[in-house]
Each structure stands twice: as C-alpha cells, then as structure tokens.
Amino acid sequence: MPANAQTPSAQRVIVGLSGGVDSAIAAHRLLEQGYAVEALFMKNWEEDDAEGYCAAAEDLADARAVAERLGIRLHTVNFSAEYWDRVFEYFLREYQALRTPNPDVLCNREIKFAAFLDHALGLGAEAIATGHYARVVADAQGGYHLHRAVDADKDQTYFLHLLDQEQLSRALFPLADLTKGEVRALARRLGLANAAKKDSTGICFIGERRFSDFLARYLPREPGPIETPEGVRLGEHHGLAYYTLGQRQGLGIGGVSQGREAPWYVAVKDSANNRLIVVQDSRHPLLMSTGLEALQPHWISGRAPETPFRCLARLRHRQPLQACELVEIGADGCRVRFDEPQRAVTPGQSVVFYQETECLGGAVIERGVAS
Incomplete structure (x- = not known):
C-alpha cells in the first residue's frame, strides 16, 4: 500500500x-x-x-x-x-x-x-x-x-x-x-536555534559561492567580444558559458553607448563567432519570444494531455503564471505558444505547466520562437 x-x-x-x-x-x-x-x-x-x-x-x-x-x-x-x-x-x-x-x-x-x-x-x-x-x-x-x-x-x-x-x-x-x-x-x-536562519541559495547542495569563479574550476575561460547587434564592440566577455539570456549584472561594460545611458542585457550568445550580443532595452525584439520548443517532456500523471491544450506555464521560479497553449506534444518534445510574448526564454531552463493549482509536468527549453 x-x-x-x-x-x-x-x-x-x-x-x-x-x-x-x-x-x-x-x-x-x-x-x-x-x-x-x-x-x-x-x-x-x-x-x-x-x-x-x-x-x-x-x-x-x-x-x-x-x-x-x-x-x-x-x-x-x-x-x-x-x-x-x-x-x-x-x-x-x-x-x-x-x-x-x-x-x-x-x-x-x-x-x-x-x-x-x-x-x-x-x-x-x-x-x-x-x-x-x-x-x-x-x-x-x-x-x-x-x-x-x-x-x-x-x-x-x-x-x-x-x-x-x-x-x-x-x-x-x-x-x-x-x-x-x-x-x-x-x-x-x-525554541529552535535555527528559527531565523537564512534560506539556502546558490547551486543545489553546493551552497553559496562566487559562481563565475566556481564554474572556472571546471570549464575553461574563452574570452571574446561583447558587441551590440550592429557590431559595435563594447568590451570583452570571459566566455559565453558564463552568461545567461536576459542577464544584466556582471557585464562590466557600463551604461553609456552613443549618448544613451541605460543598462545592458545579454540577448544572444553567438557561439559561431564567440560573441556576446547585448542590448539596452529589456524588451528588445532579440529578447522576446511568442513561443518555445522544448525537449524531454515529463507528465506527472504519466499521460500527456491531448493537443491543442490550454494551460498556464512558468519559465522560471516565482515568475507569474503565463497563459499559453500546448500546440504539439510528442514523446521527445513539445511546442508552446504564449498569449503574451515572453522575455529571455532560456535554453536549458524548465518550462513547467499548470492547470489552476495543479502542476502537470514540464520540459527542458530548447529555444524561444518569435512569430
């Protein structure tokens, strides 16, 4: 039992x-x-x-x-x-x-x-x-x-x-x-001594540490240019593996370009040319996706829903639930279309599906899709 x-x-x-x-x-x-x-x-x-x-x-x-x-x-x-x-x-x-x-x-x-x-x-x-x-x-x-x-x-x-x-x-x-x-x-x-203990953060079970330094122990640094979409060079990155889409902090390039002061955001990791492409608009077209493709779908019930299937989805922890439609579901992957464009759809992260309060399962994001 x-x-x-x-x-x-x-x-x-x-x-x-x-x-x-x-x-x-x-x-x-x-x-x-x-x-x-x-x-x-x-x-x-x-x-x-x-x-x-x-x-x-x-x-x-x-x-x-x-x-x-x-x-x-x-x-x-x-x-x-x-x-x-x-x-x-x-x-x-x-x-x-x-x-x-x-x-x-x-x-x-x-x-x-x-x-x-x-x-x-x-x-x-x-x-x-x-x-x-x-x-x-x-x-x-x-x-x-x-x-x-x-x-x-x-x-x-x-x-x-x-x-x-x-x-x-x-x-x-x-x-x-x-x-x-x-x-x-x-x-x-x-009377528990840990009543006020800070919540754990950082990598699961490894703990808090300076992430780039930690990752450098296992992955080689491969520096390359940081550029705008137009090809203007702004600085040098430490290696594309050390950055994630939508990242704002830790770029080391300041906030001024061509007279406009604003924060920079990672928009594209150009692996073919080892370039990190950054933009100054948090909702720049390069950062926005109307849908996504994902791999390795997992359904908690053991059964995939029939498509098309309306539900809610979350692309990161604590993100408000987003209305979407599962357009296609296969054994190896699925396609999702969102009601509203989503920012920084990040390959390797999870898209998790909900119906009201129930978590149905999820998949590993392969790429964001722009209509």
Whole structure:
C-alpha cells in the first residue's frame, strides 16, 4: 500500500533534515500528526568545505540540534558520488553547450526523491518528507497530483515537476498549508536555534559561492567580444558559458553607448563567432519570444494531455503564471505558444505547466520562437 494511503499512526517517516528551518518544522508537524518520525542529513558535496562556501559542517550541527530538540533519531549519509554522477556532470555538460541548466530540478528527482527515498526505504521507512512548499493530493483511482502550496512566493512545485507517481506516493510535504512567516514563528515558539536562519541559495547542495569563479574550476575561460547587434564592440566577455539570456549584472561594460545611458542585457550568445550580443532595452525584439520548443517532456500523471491544450506555464521560479497553449506534444518534445510574448526564454531552463493549482509536468527549453 502506498505510504500516502495509510493513517499517520501506521507510518514510519524519515524527514530530510537539512539544518534549515523548513525541514525542522516539517519534522515537528509530522510528530504532531502522530507519525513515527526519524531524520536523515544528506552530505552531497565533498570539495571546498574548508573554503567557507559549503556549510555542510554547520548545517549538520544545526540538524543535530533540531533532532535533539524534537527528540528524534538523526541518520547521516553521503550521496556525493550520486550527486556528481546524476546531477553535476549534467550541469557541466549543459554549461559547456552554452545552455543554462537548473540543477535544483534534477537534484530533486535524482537525489532527494531517488537516492534519499531508496535509502530511507532501506532503513525501514514507508515514506519520506521534506521542507518543500508543495502539496500532494491523492485521487479515488489511486493517482497522485502535485499542487501549489498556500504560500505563492515560496511555492516549489516548479522544482518538483519531474517527480513521478511512485515518488509522489511516498512523499509528504508538511508545509503545504503554511507561509514562510508562519514557519519561522512556529520555530521561535518551539525554541529552535535555527528559527531565523537564512534560506539556502546558490547551486543545489553546493551552497553559496562566487559562481563565475566556481564554474572556472571546471570549464575553461574563452574570452571574446561583447558587441551590440550592429557590431559595435563594447568590451570583452570571459566566455559565453558564463552568461545567461536576459542577464544584466556582471557585464562590466557600463551604461553609456552613443549618448544613451541605460543598462545592458545579454540577448544572444553567438557561439559561431564567440560573441556576446547585448542590448539596452529589456524588451528588445532579440529578447522576446511568442513561443518555445522544448525537449524531454515529463507528465506527472504519466499521460500527456491531448493537443491543442490550454494551460498556464512558468519559465522560471516565482515568475507569474503565463497563459499559453500546448500546440504539439510528442514523446521527445513539445511546442508552446504564449498569449503574451515572453522575455529571455532560456535554453536549458524548465518550462513547467499548470492547470489552476495543479502542476502537470514540464520540459527542458530548447529555444524561444518569435512569430
């Protein structure tokens, strides 16, 4: 019987305890609901701990403090090899191909809801739980649906759209009905030391660091010209892999050109000539797309909708949902047409589809299309 179909008292659940406040409150809420709760701390990156970027030791200490405060057992595991093989090598290949991958999406599918899930089941758990802001709904036919959380700003379904029915059947998201403010307030009432701990940012499991310096350790810098669409040279870039479409910061070219002062935006990565093309209008035609083509479509239900299919889509985390139509869906790809032009449709990122509050799945953006 899938874990989500059982009563709380019958379930042994292992929570992924990261050291942050979200997973701590997830564990607390499960205890309140009558689950038999244990916790697991995952270490997934071996390098650079001494440089201060990767706070694994500090996070483990925080996780231990939370486990002790809640009175639950804490397991530890090292998934560094799995993370390198299943997530980081893909991350590097995508950057080498001048695309901009989203490691958090793959990290959830391959580590948090695969390696962690398998390990937890091996420890005798019937389900796993995390501090993600998302909601799972079971239907009468035994299917599982992923829905957006109450806190629209913190909702993380965008990063969870690659999960499948088996993974969702074993997943619990105790923060589905809470806002971040309520989570922190509850942590303060419980006397948790990490109640005010800053949310983690940066590359999934690797942590905060100066990204260009980090990437330079794995990819060679290949400088080239920064130019306007008309061919006016403005400066030199460090390598096309280090930039993403729509990027405004870190270009190092100032704001004045031909008498007009305005910020510059990355519009085109011209790989054939190693040129970075920039523009001074955030909605320049080179940055706008009326549709997109995407590869590797994944549908949480296991079934693709019939086309044409009206729905909503999101091209990046926290972007307002955009009305669109799925024009064509195949086994290897799909085509999307938007009601309104979209800015900086970025190859390598995910387009994620919704119907009302339900996350249907998504695909990897191949290219933006202008009509």
